[in-house]
Each structure stands twice: as C-alpha cells, then as structure tokens.
Amino acid sequence: GAVVSQHPSWVICKSGTSVKIECRSLDFQATTMFWYRQFPKQSLMLMATSNEGSKATYEQGVEKDKFLINHASLTLSTLTVTSAHPEDSSFYICSARDTTGAGQPQHFGDGTRLSIL
Amino acid sequence: TQLLEQSPQFLSIQEGENLTVYCNSSSVFSSLQWYRQEPGEGPVLLVTVVTGGEVKKLKRLTFQFGDARKDSSLHITAAQPGDTGLYLCSSGTYKYIFGTGTRLKVLA
Numbered sequence: 001g002a003v004v005s006q007h008p009s010w011v012i013c014k015s016g017t018s019v020k021i022e023c024r025s026l027d028f029q030a031t032t033m034f035w036y037r038q039f040p041k042q043s044l045m046l047m048a049t050s051n052e053g054s055k056a057t058y059e060q061g062v063e064k065d066k067f068l069i070n071h072a073s074l075t076l077s078t079l080t081v082t083s084a085h086p087e088d089s090s091f092y093i094c095s096a097r098d099t100t101g102a103g104q105p106q107h108f109g110d111g112t113r114l115s116i117l
Numbered sequence: 118t119q120l121l122e123q124s125p126q127f128l129s130i131q132e133g134e135n136l137t138v139y140c141n142s143s144s145v146f147s148s149l150q151w152y153r154q155e156p157g158e159g160p161v162l163l164v165t166v167v168t169g170g171e172v173k174k175l176k177r178l179t180f181q182f183g184d185a186r187k188d189s190s191l192h193i194t195a196a197q198p199g200d201t202g203l204y205l206c207s208s209g210t211y212k213y214i215f216g217t218g219t220r221l222k223v224l225a
Contacts, residue, residue, distance in 0.1 A: 004159075006159070032211075034212065034213065036215075041220065042218070043203075043205060043215045043216060043217050043218040044160070044205070044215045045215075046212060046213065046214065046215075049211075049212050057212075091157075093159050093160075095159075095213075105150050105162050105165050106150075106207075106213060107162065108152075108159030108160050108161070108162075109159050110157075110158050110159045111157065111158060111159050113157070
C-alpha cells in the first residue's frame with residue numbers, strides 16, 4: 001500500500017521550455033502533497049506544500065511564479081517549472097500524506113531528474 | 118524553525134561492522150521518521166517513532182527515540198553492502214523537514 005507514482009522519471013529539454021511533473025497517489029487519497037528539490041549528495045529541501053482545492057504554500061525563497069503547483073484532485077498534484085533554465089536542473093521529488101491527517105508519515109515518488117540544456 | 122542535524126555526515130565502513138547514526142533537533146519532535154534513499158530514487162520509509170524512549174527494531178536496524186524527544190539514533194548491526202545509501206531523519210506535523218543526511222557506504 002501507499003504507493004506514489006511520479007512521472008516522468010527523467011526529462012532533458014532546452015532552456016526556456018516549461019516542464020510539467022505529475023505526482024499521483026495510487027492507492028490512497030492525499031489531501032496534502034509535498035514537493036522537494038534535491039541537489040547532488042544533499043538532503044531534501046521542501047519547496048512547497050500542495051493542498052487539494054487550494055493554493056500551494058511555498059517555502060521562503062521559492063518563486064511561486066517559477067514553480068507552479070496545481071492539486072486539483074485527492075490523487076494528483078502537478079509541478080510545472082516555467083521557462084526552465086540550466087540552474088533549475090535538479091532532482092525533484094514529490095510525496096503524499098494520507099488524508100487521515102497531520103503527523104502521518106509521507107510516502108515518496110521515485111523522483112524526476114530534470115536536466116536543462 | 119526546527120533544525121535537524123545528523124551525524125556523521127559521511128561514513129565508510131567494512132562489511133560486518135556496526136555503526137550508529139544520530140539525529141538531533143533544536144526543539145521537541147512531534148514524531149520522527151527515518152528514511153533510506155538510494156541514488157536516483159525517492160526516500161523509503163524505514164520507521165516512525167512517536168513516544169519518548171521508544172525503541173524499534175527492523176531486522177539489523179535498531180531505532181531509538183530520546184526520552185526528551187529531541188534526538189534519535191539509528192544503529193545498524195553487522196552492516197552489509199545492501200545497507201549503502203543516504204539515511205535521512207525527518208519530522209513535522211503539517212509539513213516536514215529533513216535532516217542533513219548521513220551518506221553510508223558499506224564495503225564488501
């Protein structure tokens with residue numbers, strides 16, 4: 001149980017392109033999903049908290065116009081990196097928490113490696 | 118803002134050795150999770166600890182939660198190459214933060 005699917009797993013695209021990453025909870029409903037960014041050999045950095053049916057909450061220093069988050073249903077959140085540039089290249093990981101509430105552990109997707117040329 | 122410091126940052130040991138990884142917080146944990154992450158993959162949940170003083174075992178892994186719920190440790194007995202990975206502690210209620218990570222390499 002508690003499977004989170006993230007797609008695509010790998011993206012290579014040209015500078016200026018917008019890239020959409022999907023995060024789905026397959027066997028549970030997730031009111032809240034989280035988006036993280038991870039640089040090589042570093043820990044995960046929380047970018048934003050995605051709440052179903054409302055606006056995402058962004059962490060300090062994360063540009064909300066750059067990283068658009070949509071959480072239209074209890075099983076799907078999307079992250080769109082708009083007008084991506086080489087400095088946006090990174091490993092992006094989503095996670096989802098069961099609707100049973102705060103304090104429950106989060107379950108992770110397998111990540112998306114984004115490479116901007 | 119709660120900070121999670123892990124130590125050591127890096128650890129390279131021989132197969133069969135024991136090791137302990139620590140996670141310390143500037144404030145009390147509500148609950149704490151330990152994850153292991155392999156390259157190119159998302160973190161995989163190992164355990165959740167909730168009660169001060171709690172000890173949980175998962176095969177060769179022993180997790181301990183400090184009495185004051187401000188620190189936790191992960192002990193691995195007789196490490197194997199398959200234990201290689203990035204170990205992360207994490208805590209939070211409505212949102213989560215991660216520790217600085219411990220990169221473990223077990224040599225055959």
